[in-house]
Amino acid sequence: MSESAYKEMWENLNLDIAAHDGLLEVLGKFYGDIYMTQEGRLKGMEYLDFVLSEVHGLRIKELMDAKAEGKKIIGTFCVFVPEELSLAVDAVQVGLCAGADAGTEAAETIVPRNTCALIKSFIGFKMAKICPYTESCDLIIGETTCDGKKKAYEAFGEMAPMHIMEVPQRKEASDRILWKSEVLRLKDKLEEVTGKAVTAESLKKGIKIVNDKRRALQRLNKLRAAKPTPISGRDVLLINQVSFYDDPIRFTQSINTLCDQIEERIAKNEGIVPENTPRLMLSGCPMAVPNWKLPYIIEGSGAVVVAEESCIGTRNSRDLVDESGETVEEMIDALCDRYMKIDCACFTPNNERMDNIKALAKETGVDGVIHYSLMFCQPYTHEAFKVEKTLAENDVPMLAIETDYSMEDVEQLKTRIEAFVEMIS
Template sequence: MGNLTPLFNDEFTDLPLKRALAQVLKKRDAGAKVVGAYCSYAPVELIWAMGGVPAVLCAFSNAAIPKAEETLPANLCPLIKSSYGFIELKTCPFFEVTDAVVGETTCDGKKKMFELIAEKRPLHVLDLPQCPTNEGAAAYWRHSINGFKTFLEKSFDTSISEAALEQAIQETNRKNRLVEQILGFGAHRPAVITWQEMYDVTSYAMVTGGSEAIEKLQEILAILTERREKKMFTSPEGTKRVLLTGCPVGGDVLKVLKLVDEEGAAIVGLDSCTGLKAYAGRIEEKSGDPLLAIAQRYLQIPCACMTPNLRRMEVLKEQVDLLKPDLVIDLVLQACHTYNVEAVKVESLVRNELGTNYLKIVTDFSSQDVGQLKTRIGAALEMC
């Protein structure tokens, strides 16, 4: 890696959250309203269309959890506790600069947390239908997204036109195609992109839009193309390949990804909300009903909150076929019951249908299980 051109040539190299914050602050200083979001289901096209900027509020640090547990139950998802703890401590820089927050009904724990933070910021909760193939699901989701549009317009005394929405849709599609192309470099053998670089790219793309994002992502695509053509690899030939699926990753839970590195393997795909999920799929352009087009695309996101979550199995098949991993690691955060239960079906698919090795990891943001995880990851890789 020492002689490789970095994807981001700035002072925030390998610090994606600081880079994302710098992007948000730049937009805010230019007059943009900041709308905090917790999930890939938040239709950020409406935020971009009103000239605002989205800021991701999920936190992945163990440091704020003791504060959160003064209010929240200890056996709650660590992501929720960390996010709320930072808000209570007033040390989440993203939340501190938000003008409003959008939530969604993907998770019971988050739904109740939203009730607590509604006292701190103007907040709108989107009611997400969780049986996406049911008749009327898309129409209802469109209605819910329209309610978010009304909330933004009233909160910020603005109007979001269909033309602005259409432009935001087209820019989103261009950006998502580029991100997918970049993540697709994980298919190269040997690897020409690291998981840290993938994470950097997805974090950057979440808070940066328009021509600025397009130009930067095209630049990154050119760098990776050059690496491939010049055989400039990020891991040695024959390195075992890992696809990570499951819950969102970041901060302290990156311990799992770092342990894979330490065991001499390469993570070649991030099939999670902080990876591919937020960028897969397209919004229909010039549909005549941009809100419905947005609704239909977001219902395709394969989160475990959906039932039946057929789309996740389809995407996982596609990713295994593209990336050809030696091992699939299914990372589940403690108390995330949807992903934990769904792991049964994921394991069956990976082992029995795809013929690939599988390892389920249930963890939190503490470092107490690092030794055990290292042993389990090492053993799983030895069996590949």
């Protein structure tokens, strides 16, 4: 499709074309610097490069085509929103722009300055009219995973069609009941918005598609941890990011193809970096596109990231939905069980996360962990203390980083990360 046809599409979405052009230019440059400079990349990454180059183009065109066919677009900001249900009503679910400083000044007129960068970003993208995903949505699903999002959605909801899911804060029987009622309320809402019913057949298909995506990511997460490391941490982060945007079936196929190539590389004992390169886990807050700052600094400091313990990482793919259900009721229960396994810092206690981090550190044989919190993210900054303690008990060193989307602290972060890498080398 030509650039002018895209422009027309963006205009129809009521984007601020000049501001959006500026964003794409920065994004392209940033991607080039961080991704295209890498050596020895797998052929399968060309697919990801293409997806990223068309992230506001071809993929949006697909969404528009889907809308023309009567499908609805459902936007989300969180792994608690079951894509299975959106697929079961023949809708397309996409993650929304939240990974770059955009419209921050405008955002700060409706949410406090001491709000995390991710929240200010999605508010800013909306106010600046530069996220074609947000503007394509027929419905945006928020959730109560943190105070910042919970309250920001009230302001966001005045600008966009929203539905809020309440995520419980503990994992007792009564929380499971609340969560099930919220999953059912979402089902009703999706049926209302799409005019289509969730059936046993459509839900079974939705569950299979999303599980297959998770299986591909699980396969990737296992393979990436080989020694020597066959793929850069940046590339795997990108794949996890794209898993929220791309068509799930096409994505799964592409990642499985990539995994075949990784297996070939492993068989030849080839790595993207020397075998003795310090291996790190990134743990903590999600990194939405194009938030590649920290992995770029880490992998420029002589280390390699071999595990992502985050929502845009293992937290989103670790658990499958049980596929044995036959009725809608049974499958809804299976969905509820699976989503209540998420070890988000919104829960208290959240000991599962400590267990999962310990296990992941062991499985992937990391030399250290970098815990990443968005500044002002209370759930993850609090849990960083617990993670550090847990890892220390297992003789895994940890560095706690708090940052945002600005580039002001890059030099300072480099210094700290280089010192950490040196320490664990």
